[in-house]
Amino acid sequence: MTGAYGPIAIVWHRTDLRVRDHAAVAAAAQSARGRVAGVICVPEDVFGTVDLGRGLSIARASHRRVGHWLQAIDGLRHDWRTIGSALCVHRGAPEEVIPSLAAELGATEVHTAPCPAHDELAQNRLVARALKDQGARLVMHDETTMIAATDLPFEIEELPEVFSNYRRLVERSCRTREPIAEPSGLHVSDDVRASAEATATATLASQDLDQARAAALQTDPRAGWTVRGDRAAGLERLRQWIWRDDCLSRYKETRDGLLGADFSSRLSTWLALGTLSPREVAAEVRRYEHERVANDSTYWLWFELLWRDYFHLWVRRWRSRAFKASGMMGRTPCGAPDVQAFDRWRTGTTGEPFVDACMHELAATGWMSNRGRQNAASWLAKTAGVDWRWGAWWFESQLLDYDVGPNWGNWQYVAGVGNDPRNRTFNVRAQAERYDADGAYRRVWA
Ligand SMILES: Cc1cc2nc3c(=O)[nH]c(=O)nc-3n(C[C@H](O)[C@H](O)[C@H](O)COP(=O)(O)OP(=O)(O)OC[C@H]3O[C@@H](n4cnc5c(N)ncnc54)[C@H](O)[C@@H]3O)c2cc1C
Numbered sequence: 001m002t003g004a005y006g007p008i009a010i011v012w013h014r015t016d017l018r019v020r021d022h023a024a025v026a027a028a029a030q031s032a033r034g035r036v037a038g039v040i041c042v043p044e045d046v047f048g049t050v051d052l053g054r055g056l057s058i059a060r061a062s063h064r065r066v067g068h069w070l071q072a073i074d075g076l077r078h079d080w081r082t083i084g085s086a087l088c089v090h091r092g093a094p095e096e097v098i099p100s101l102a103a104e105l106g107a108t109e110v111h112t113a114p115c116p117a118h119d120e121l122a123q124n125r126l127v128a129r130a131l132k133d134q135g136a137r138l139v140m141h142d143e144t145t146m147i148a149a150t151d152l153p154f155e156i157e158e159l160p161e162v163f164s165n166y167r168r169l170v171e172r173s174c175r176t177r178e179p180i181a182e183p184s185g186l187h188v189s190d191d192v193r194a195s196a197e198a199t200a201t202a203t204l205a206s207q208d209l210d211q212a213r214a215a216a217l218q219t220d221p222r223a224g225w226t227v228r229g230d231r232a233a234g235l236e237r238l239r240q241w242i243w244r245d246d247c248l249s250r251y252k253e254t255r256d257g258l259l260g261a262d263f264s265s266r267l268s269t270w271l272a273l274g275t276l277s278p279r280e281v282a283a284e285v286r287r288y289e290h291e292r293v294a295n296d297s298t299y300w301l302w303f304e305l306l307w308r309d310y311f312h313l314w315v316r317r318w319r320s321r322a323f324k325a326s327g328m329m330g331r332t333p334c335g336a337p338d339v340q341a342f343d344r345w346r347t348g349t350t351g352e353p354f355v356d357a358c359m360h361e362l363a364a365t366g367w368m369s370n371r372g373r374q375n376a377a378s379w380l381a382k383t384a385g386v387d388w389r390w391g392a393w394w395f396e397s398q399l400l401d402y403d404v405g406p407n408w409g410n411w412q413y414v415a416g417v418g419n420d421p422r423n424r425t426f427n428v429r430a431q432a433e434r435y436d437a438d439g440a441y442r443r444v445w446a
Helices: 023-031 063-082 094-105 118-133 163-173 190-204 207-217 231-244 247-254 268-273 278-291 296-323 339-346 353-365 370-383 388-398 404-415 428-435 440-445
Strands: 009-012 036-042 049-053 056-059 087-091 109-112 137-140
Touching: 009 023, 009 094, 023 036, 023 109, 023 137, 036 063, 036 094, 036 190, 049 388, 056 388, 063 087, 063 190, 063 207, 063 231, 063 268, 063 388, 087 094, 087 190, 094 118, 109 118, 118 137, 118 296, 163 296, 231 247, 231 268, 231 278, 247 278, 247 296, 278 296, 296 404, 339 353, 339 370, 339 388, 353 370, 353 388, 353 428, 353 440, 370 388, 370 404, 370 428, 388 404
Parallel strands: 009 036, 009 109, 036 087, 109 137
Antiparallel strands: 049 056
16 A cells, blocks of 8 residues: 555544644654645444433534534545545544554554543553554644643643633743644555545445534524534634624624624634634734734733633643542532433523523534523532533533533533632623623523
């Protein structure tokens, strides 16, 4: 398979579905002198369930969420073709797929990003071991954050427990690097390209995946926008929100909105799958500040990206404690496994109109505003006293922008077992009066 072109390097993608600003792609291209191909594994149990106990199990990822991810993979296939190579798409466990592909292609290096959570770290170990047994190696690259972990003035183990302390350290001593250019003119043999294309097409043609694709195309007119998972759609959103409509210039005033598509950037779905990188977004913000205006709003978007960074580091720092009921602090968890209250919450039938509206929006679109998430989470964990992890699992299942650190970290924060030094409880009615004063959001969604 290696043919006249010699051995190739592989880039193993997970939540980094792009080829630009991608340290692993750039390093693999350099190391194998342009002979690089990508690979992504579609798990056999992509529609598997999570058992929450008490007879309750939920989908690990909704059909809509899986379909959205498939759209991102389609875009990635296109991008690999554009730079002269191909993306292999296989169905199966990485520890089987990756070593077998490496053997088939004669690859001695597989480059990847450090997926932050402990399941993925365990997966890395399995893949690394299997590769080592066949004389190949797994090379890790820092990918997921706007400020590279290697640029931080502390080790991950010393990550401050409170965000503002982290922010101060970063603002004092770090800068956001420029995005890395995508490699061009990659060259792999026609055999490799043809085989990758054929496998990818066959893998993606399965019937269960088609159902997910169909689910991702369903829209609800109340949402006010439609979203596609691929990078091209993310770039279009950046152009429209920042440049065409100048929404960035007033983001700090609008960001607590509930209705409409433009009160916040909605970049989270692309950032979560890595079709856009946080560094690319930060670079656009800097350019906007240079060419149009620099104000509190432009700073605030950068500040929110720093929150994202923080939770990515947080899940690496706290590992399995990110998912424990007692949280990072090892506090006594307040929640109970109350199946009925949880069911009322997830179906939007709590009788609390603001919470119900938020949960209906999530069910119909796979998205919810930050204000909505804070209130819905606080209601479940604090008002109804349900085990906060059930809520986190539900969000994981439903949110198109599900991202392990931001989701589990925010849930701990709101549930009072994480890094909120004030451990607040949201007064959901007062919040509704303040942020939905005319009741328009509740009328649309509840
Ligand atoms: C309980 C709960 C669960 C959440 N789960 C997720 C999740 O799974 N995935 C996710 O990306 N965000 C999550 N968030 C954070 C936040 O609600 C979303 O990032 C934001 O609403 C996405 O919309 P946007 O892109 O328009 O954000 P904008 O307001 O435009 O912010 C720009 C970007 O900054 C980042 N960001 C903003 N707020 C936060 C935050 N509080 N924490 C971390 N990053 C942030 C996101 O990447 C976002 O795209 C959660 C918040 C709560 C309270």
